[in-house]
Amino acid sequence: MGHQMESEEVLKAVFPLLEGVDLASCMAVCKQWNDIAKDDFFWKCMCANRWPSICKRPNPLTETYYKLYKTFHKRQQRRTLLPPRISFDDLEFFIDIWAEDILLFSEAVSGSVLQSGFRSPASGVCDLLKYHLESSEYKMTFPVEPRFTIPSGQNQNVSVSVMVGRKDTNKVACIINKSMFDYIERSSYRALAYDYLDISPGYPFLPGIRAWISLLFMEEGSEDLMDVFGIQMDFCDVANSKEEVLWLLDMLDWK
Numbered sequence: 001m002g003h004q005m006e007s008e009e010v011l012k013a014v015f016p017l018l019e020g021v022d023l024a025s026c027m028a029v030c031k032q033w034n035d036i037a038k039d040d041f042f043w044k045c046m047c048a049n050r051w052p053s054i055c056k057r058p059n060p061l062t063e064t065y066y067k068l069y070k071t072f073h074k075r076q077q078r079r080t081l082l083p084p085r086i087s088f089d090d091l092e093f094f095i096d097i098w099a100e101d102i103l104l105f106s107e108a109v110s111g112s113v114l115q116s117g118f119r120s121p122a123s124g125v126c127d128l129l130k131y132h133l134e135s136s137e138y139k140m141t142f143p144v145e146p147r148f149t150i151p152s153g154q155n156q157n158v159s160v161s162v163m164v165g166r167k168d169t170n171k172v173a174c175i176i177n178k179s180m181f182d183y184i185e186r187s188s189y190r191a192l193a194y195d196y197l198d199i200s201p202g203y204p205f206l207p208g209i210r211a212w213i214s215l216l217f218m219e220e221g222s223e224d225l226m227d228v229f230g231i232q233m234d235f236c237d238v239a240n241s242k243e244e245v246l247w248l249l250d251m252l253d254w255k
Helices: 002-017 020-026 031-037 040-050 053-054 065-072 112-114 127-133 152-158 242-250
Strands: 091-099 102-110 141-150 158-166 173-182 183-184 190-196 212-218 225-234
Touching: 002 020, 002 031, 002 040, 020 031, 020 040, 031 141, 040 053, 040 065, 091 112, 102 112, 112 141, 112 242, 158 190, 158 212, 190 242
Parallel strands: none
Antiparallel strands: 091 102, 091 158, 141 225, 158 173, 173 190, 183 190, 190 212, 212 225
């Protein structure tokens, strides 16, 4: 009995000197260590080292200092998203591309088509673009049929608008409003345009989220013409999975 009392005193002297992770490990050694290490005084010491000001109030902010330490001692892992409230089957995208006043492309694309993407054509697509198309970042891609061409010298005058409609609520939101393809990435045969999303006023702290749209070109053809075989849209600044994209679209300013 005396020996147990002595060991208890030793543990009570040592436990406050440990790091929180080590003290938690001690709780798993045996019932005696667990009973001692569970004493909230030790965990108050841990919290006092980490957040001294919190320990100035008479009672812990949570039920116990142990719970406080366990909850906040390290940054929370990224939480799994809840299932989105909309699906791609509910959505329809309206894409119009102009060169000056000439309409080059105008199509209503169902969300399911945009979501499924396509296998890049085997011939005429450069390796860098193939690699980009196969990357793990979530990008919505669809083939342009029939293909259209853009004169290289005029690319700064090519603009795009993208609207999205919801079949579940019959509302419409704007994704891109007449943005210019003013950045041509020659190495991977892409022309890029972007616009800032109109987010619902219900989310006032989400400014400056960009929607990107790319025209994908064939490697073949003349220097003067760009042969567009696909269109790609993404929100890779903030959304890199199907679920994240749907959550983001749900936050748009639907009218």
